[in-house]
Amino acid sequence: MPAVPPQREGGRAASCAPDQTKDSEIPVTETPQPPADAPTPADLETLSRQLGRPVRDVVAIPARCVCGNPLVAATAPRLSNGTPFPTTFYLTHPVITSAVSRLEAAGMMAEMNDRLVADPELAAAYRRAHEAYLSAREEIGRRAGTGPVPEIDGVSAGGMPTRVKCLHVLVGQSLALGPGVNPLGDEAVEGISAWWTPDACSCAGAWDTEGQAPDRDLSRHGPQGLPAMTGRPAPVRRMDTAGDPAEREDAAGEERA
Ligand SMILES: [Zn+2]
Secondary structure, three states, X not given: OOOOOOOOOOOOOOOOOOXXXXXXXXXXXXXXXXXXXXXXXXXXXXXXXXXXXXXXXXXXXXXXXXXXXXXXXXXXXXXXXOOEOOOOEEEOOHHHHHHHHHHHHOXXXXXXXHHHHHOHHHHHHHHHHHXXXXXXXXXXXXXXXXXXXXXXXOOOOOOOOOOOOOHHHHHHHHHHHOOOOOHHHHHHHHHOOOOOOOOXXXXXXXXXXXXXXXXXXXXXOOOOOOHHHOOOOOOOOOOXXXXXXXHHHHHHHHHHX
């Protein structure tokens, strides 16, 4: 597999991008060799607005809207506070997360889990997706200078390699690594085509572009990532879906399991 997730097609016209300033020069992640798809300060601000909370330890933007806005954040396998972080590819675009939540609510994961039991070929392909996830994480970790993260050795995300517990994880992988890697992620991408497709920008109005972006201060206050708030369709233009990605994913998986 490629060392670097392929860039999605499309330029960076950024016609719908909020506050795309080009003059900020402060790198957030200090890496010896910033990868080509390393997040810009404007990307990080967009991510924090999409999620309604500050983002941490983002190493790359492996999937973008045709307009250039981030769709997926690639996060270091160990956060700077030391926490192991298995969800390497985190879906951030509210239109997509909301649409994927609709699929989960409609029972798509249960149907996929039944097929994983009944279809050995699908199960094998899904296991390969798990391996691809681990390989991609290793590369992200190398670029981030994270070093070994034995706590999550062999552990991917989303229920892989044998179950589907979070479609957001699978879609995040499919968008980041491209079609043909995770068959169930690809199916979920197809399943949201009524709400989002890769060739059209749906950023307008999808998150708050006015006022102060969520900053570090926010992370010190208030209960974020409450299980009761997770696993639901992400409301559009609201800032209250914050939560630790790992917690959100786990909670979502447990709720639907
Ligand atoms: Zn867009």
